[in-house]
Amino acid sequence: MEFKRRNGGPVMGGASQPKRGRTGGDWEDSPSLFEEELCMFEEAEMEAEDREGQAGHDVIPVGDLFSADLNPRWRRPHAPSLDSDSDTLVFQQIDLDYYLGSAVAGMPGQLQGKVPIIRMFGVTDSGNSVCCHVHGFAPYFYVPAPNGFTSDHLGEFKRELNSVVLKDMRSNKDNISVTVLAVDITRKESMYGYHGRRNLDFLRITMAMPRLIAPAKRLLEQGFKFGPFPIQNYQSYEANIDFEIRFMVDTDVVGCCWIELPKGKYRVREERSVSLCQYEVDVGWTDLISHPAEGEWQRIAPLRVLSFDIECAGRKGIFPEADKDPVIQIASMVQRQGETEPFIRTVFTLQSCASIVGSQILCFTQEKQLLQSWAEFVRTVDPDIITGYNIQNFDFPYLLNRAAALKVTLFPYLGRVQGIKSVLRDMNFQSKQMGRRENKTINIEGRVQFDLLQVLLRDYKLRSYTLNAVSFHFLQEQKEDVQHSIITDLQNGNEQTRRRLAVYCLKDAYLPLRLLQKLMCVINYMEMARVTGVPLTYLLSRGQQIKVVSQLLRQAMKQDLVMPVVKTETGEDYTGATVIEPEKGYYSVPIATLDFSSLYPSIMMAHNLCYTTLLQKGSVEKLGLSPEDFIKTPTGDQFVKSSLRKGLLPEILENLLSARKRAKAELKKETDPFKKQVLDGRQLALKISANSVYGFTGAQVGKLPCLEISQSVTGFGRQMIERTKQLVESKYTIANGYQADAKVIYGDTDSVMVKLGVATVREAMDLGKEAAEWVSSHFVHPIKLEFEKVYYPYLLINKKRYAGLYFSSSADTHDKMDCKGIETVRRDNCPLVANLINTCLQSILIDRDPQGAVAHAKEVISDLLCNRIDISQLVITKELTRTAQEYAGKQAHVELAERTPSTCWRTTFPSTHSTTWSSSCPNRSRQRASCSVSLHTTHTHTHTHTLNEHQDCT
DNA sequence: AGGACCACCTAG
DNA sequence: TGAGCTAGGTGGTCCT
Numbered sequence: 015m016e017f018k019r020r021n022g023g024p025v026m027g028g029a030s031q032p033k034r035g036r037t038g039g040d041w042e043d044s045p046s047l048f049e050e051e052l053c054m055f056e057e058a059e060m061e062a063e064d065r066e067g068q069a070g071h072d073v074i075p076v077g078d079l080f081s082a083d084l085n086p087r088w089r090r091p092h093a094p095s096l097d098s099d100s101d102t103l104v105f106q107q108i109d110l111d112y113y114l115g116s117a118v119a120g121m122p123g124q125l126q127g128k129v130p131i132i133r134m135f136g137v138t139d140s141g142n143s144v145c146c147h148v149h150g151f152a153p154y155f156y157v158p159a160p161n162g163f164t165s166d167h168l169g170e171f172k173r174e175l176n177s178v179v180l181k182d183m184r185s186n187k188d189n190i191s192v193t194v195l196a197v198d199i200t201r202k203e204s205m206y207g208y209h210g211r212r213n214l215d216f217l218r219i220t221m222a223m224p225r226l227i228a229p230a231k232r233l234l235e236q237g238f239k240f241g242p243f244p245i246q247n248y249q250s251y252e253a254n255i256d257f258e259i260r261f262m263v264d265t266d267v268v269g270c271c272w273i274e275l276p277k278g279k280y281r282v283r284e285e286r287s288v289s290l291c292q293y294e295v296d297v298g299w300t301d302l303i304s305h306p307a308e309g310e311w312q313r314i315a316p317l318r319v320l321s322f323d324i325e326c327a328g329r330k331g332i333f334p335e336a337d338k339d340p341v342i343q344i345a346s347m348v349q350r351q352g353e354t355e356p357f358i359r360t361v362f363t364l365q366s367c368a369s370i371v372g373s374q375i376l377c378f379t380q381e382k383q384l385l386q387s388w389a390e391f392v393r394t395v396d397p398d399i400i401t402g403y404n405i406q407n408f409d410f411p412y413l414l415n416r417a418a419a420l421k422v423t424l425f426p427y428l429g430r431v432q433g434i435k436s437v438l439r440d441m442n443f444q445s446k447q448m449g450r451r452e453n454k455t456i457n458i459e460g461r462v463q464f465d466l467l468q469v470l471l472r473d474y475k476l477r478s479y480t481l482n483a484v485s486f487h488f489l490q491e492q493k494e495d496v497q498h499s500i501i502t503d504l505q506n507g508n509e510q511t512r513r514r515l516a517v518y519c520l521k522d523a524y525l526p527l528r529l530l531q532k533l534m535c536v537i538n539y540m541e542m543a544r545v546t547g548v549p550l551t552y553l554l555s556r557g558q559q560i561k562v563v564s565q566l567l568r569q570a571m572k573q574d575l576v577m578p579v580v581k582t583e584t585g586e587d588y589t590g591a592t593v594i595e596p597e598k599g600y601y602s603v604p605i606a607t608l609d610f611s612s613l614y615p616s617i618m619m620a621h622n623l624c625y626t627t628l629l630q631k632g633s634v635e636k637l638g639l640s641p642e643d644f645i646k647t648p649t650g651d652q653f654v655k656s657s658l659r660k661g662l663l664p665e666i667l668e669n670l671l672s673a674r675k676r677a678k679a680e681l682k683k684e685t686d687p688f689k690k691q692v693l694d695g696r697q698l699a700l701k702i703s704a705n706s707v708y709g710f711t712g713a714q715v716g717k718l719p720c721l722e723i724s725q726s727v728t729g730f731g732r733q734m735i736e737r738t739k740q741l742v743e744s745k746y747t748i749a750n751g752y753q754a755d756a757k758v759i760y761g762d763t764d765s766v767m768v769k770l771g772v773a774t775v776r777e778a779m780d781l782g783k784e785a786a787e788w789v790s791s792h793f794v795h796p797i798k799l800e801f802e803k804v805y806y807p808y809l810l811i812n813k814k815r816y817a818g819l820y821f822s823s824s825a826d827t828h829d830k831m832d833c834k835g836i837e838t839v840r841r842d843n844c845p846l847v848a849n850l851i852n853t854c855l856q857s858i859l860i861d862r863d864p865q866g867a868v869a870h871a872k873e874v875i876s877d878l879l880c881n882r883i884d885i886s887q888l889v890i891t892k893e894l895t896r897t898a899q900e901y902a903g904k905q906a907h908v909e910l911a912e913r914t915p916s917t918c919w920r921t922t923f924p925s926t927h928s929t930t931w932s933s934s935c936p937n938r939s940r941q942r943a944s945c946s947v948s949l950h951t952t953h954t955h956t957h958t959h960t961l962n963e964h965q966d967c968t
Numbered sequence: 969a970g971g972a973c974c975a976c977c978t979a980g
Numbered sequence: 981t982g983a984g985c986t987a988g989g990t991g992g993t994c995c996t
Binding site: 475590591593613762763764765813814815834835839840841842 | 975976977978979
Binding site: 228254442556557558559560562582587588589590591592593614705706707708709710711712713714715716717724727728762763811812813814815835840842 | 981982983984985986987988989990991
């Protein structure tokens with residue numbers, strides 16, 4: 015039930031070689047490691063290019079920037095001409111949107127007025143870009159047909175609805191004359207609640223464009239009258255589905271899948287092409303073939319990934335403002351997905367700049383020209399994915415604003431569709447999970463914006479999210495050493511100082527690429543898009559729910575089930591999981607841990623919990639069900655058994671979990687490292703997806719909350735953990751011939767920690783496995799209790815706070831020291847505390863020397879009191895102190911410090927909710943706070959030390 | 969002193 | 981108009 019990688023966690027993809035750090039800080043004398051690296055790129059390429067007779071250019075005078083001779087690599091590979099009569103077009107779709115346009119002759123759909131057209135962007139196996147316009151798909155939704163409705167009434171219904179929708183429009187600037195395209199009768203069943211498997215007549219209402227769905231739905235809900243029928247309120251179904259998702263679900267297209275346009279079924283645009291893509295085609299929506307991501311269709315096209323970074327010359331102490339401060343450098347790196355090195359490394363500079371081996375420098379005397387040329391560079395390189403660090407909220411907005419300030423009119427056309435301007439918008443994204451977050455967004459049609467900062471904020475819990483910290487954490491590598499404050503000075507210096515800045519800027523463009531690769535972001539996100547069926551861009555711009563909705567709709571469609579639109583209202587929270595009261599203390603005996611694997615998904619599968627199986631009040635009587643047809647959950651809710659109807663959610667979960675098993679099996683067999691990465695990304699996506707189904711049903715402000723499901727799930731969970739405790743403690747007893755009476759000393763949600771009374775890890779493992787198997791036999795398939803690990807020794811401080819040496823792979827050596835909930839894993843303490851506690855825990859658990867722990871803590875405190883340490887927030891839990899003392903046999907009559915507020919400055923960033931600690935004041939202009947240290951020692955006196963903003967923190 | 973409440977962050 | 985869930989520890993503030 016863990017969705018976010020804690021503290022970065024172990025980084026997947028094998029260990030990386032830590033780079034040796036740069037020793038001297040003397041920049042001009044010795045080139046940095048990064049420069050050596052750039053140099054190596056150059057050497058490798060020189061060899062290759064010598065054969066082709068292309069000389070490398072270090073510094074290029076601005077002029078023929080875009081001529082093929084000078085920059086042969088900028089353009090995509092040549093695209094052979096395409097003949098739709100004889101060629102099949104196959105491409106991997108990476109972005110999908112829609113627009114309103116005029117009908118194209120020969121394509122299906124409405125002919126007059128503006129029609130919605132789906133647009134897919136993608137790349138072929140040979141690296142050519144594709145823009146595919148898909149015609150004839152229109153948005154629709156459902157309402158139940160009123161009693162007595164027949165096909166004779168369709169015309170009247172349609173006319174009347176059309177008329178009220180038209181009347182409802184405040185302005186009609188698109189001059190829409192027809193809003194309702196069609197109304198059909200179709201047999202469907204609501205997915206909410208079991209009502210005896212009877213399909214009813216539903217009206218499928220097709221609208222002319224997506225934005226007409228909401229008013230039509232509203233008008234029907236508020237009360238709609240037509241023909242002889244009385245005024246009536248219509249409950250609507252599937253009226254809140256994004257148009258893109260609607261299309262993808264109906265055509266079996268998933269995010270990042272391969273699309274095939276059979277020969278003869280599509281048209282190549284010769285004139286009238288609107289995109290910058292190499293191929294631009296039109297196709298009818300029923301003519302495209304979507305390939306499931308299996309076998310050969312798991313591959314990934316050679317996508318172009320552009321990473322960039324900008325530098326601005328800010329004024330002293332003022333954050334750069336786009337209307338005043340110039341953009342002085344833009345570094346860009348372009349890499350093909352799947353390759354290890356960027357094949358374009360370039361930096362656009364304002365004013366001259368000395369050459370950097372391995373990268374191309376383009377110097378400009380006019381900032382306007384720099385910006386304009388960079389935009390042209392982007393259009394020429396035609397990247398599929400644009401990355402960088404905080405590009406979404408800084409670099410892109412700054413560039414757009416700066417270009418506007420300088421009136422570089424051709425700058426903001428960065429997308430793949432000609433004539434569409436990239437504009438900046440403020441978005442207010444908010445979720446319980448991530449809090450309120452102000453975000454800026456810009457539209458870049460056809461290119462996926464993959465801001466690495468946003469990825470890290472979503473997927474990793476880190477202490478700090480600066481590029482420097484993140485690079486160090488994942489790559490053991492850091493940024494080039496340039497202080498922000500000296501950027502302007504470097505720019506105003508000479509070509510050597512600007513060169514130093516350029517190296518810095520290049521590295522900041524390079525690091526995101528390295529991180530993307532190391533963390534396998536592109537692969538993992540693509541796999542998530544494929545597994546859940548949503549476009550790649552949704553994964554970064556939307557929440558968790560849309561992924562479940564997409565899967566739910568796909569499953570529902572097969573059974574003619576439709577999803578109601580529910581009004582969201584928050585009610586009472588429901589009861590969650592049980593946390594077994596811990597028997598706090600230090601255990602110098604092995605503690606076995608048994609876990610239910612995928613507890614909540616397996617509960618939903620085992621008991622067939624779903625919207626479609628829920629028996630609402632009175633249903634049992636109404637449907638005349640007998641007791642063996644349904645179950646009653648611990649919360650008193652009723653669901654029919656799978657013999658009557660198999661639930662959609664259990665089906666989805668089974669598919670996800672069996673697909674995960676397959677992926678893991680394939681992963682084991684696979685030898686190709688690249689395919690391995692894909693498979694690992696897939697199994698991870700499948701696991702996360704399975705776990706988020708439960709959360710979806712409990713999301714009260716959501717697309718389809720169903721607390722009967724979520725509270726039944728947790729209810730079963732509570733019952734199960736209680737039962738598990740009883741079972742274990744009843745069987746593993748001296749009376750039954752075991753060495754000791756087993757005792758469950760702790761448990762949380764889906765796990766129990768058992769003191770089995772055996773002396774060795776080996777015995778605990780063996781007995782643990784046996785116990786897990788035996789307990790499993792008492793539960794319904796596929797619920798399974800598994801032996802996970804042995805803790806030895808184990809320090810149980812409180813609920814959700816413990817530490818122990820973790821034995822799993824071997825009984826002889828521990829895998830790690832596992833700490834849960836303790837200061838060492840929390841980000842709201844300064845590092846000193848985390849380090850101190852960590853050292854103490856190591857002392858206690860590994861060295862088995864609690865006095866050592868106490869001594870160490872004392873020493874640190876004493877250092878603090880004597881100002882020998884510049885940072886100091888000390889928080890040692892009372893429990894840890896007590897436990898350490900207990901273990902030490904009360905011999906150590908030292909009370910550790912209880913709590914000491916800080917002399918270091920804590921900064922919490924509201925945007926990211928992250929906290930950083932520093933010994934210097936982060937913002938001198940703003941703080942009024944004073945900080946104090948107060949320590950209690952056994953010698954009774956209290957030291958209080960207060961610092962305020964006028965004192966130096968060190 | 970003790971409790972109600974909040975913010976923050978974690979466990980699962 | 982879009983947002984997965986609950987349990988619970990710890991430390992802080994404010995009130996009585």
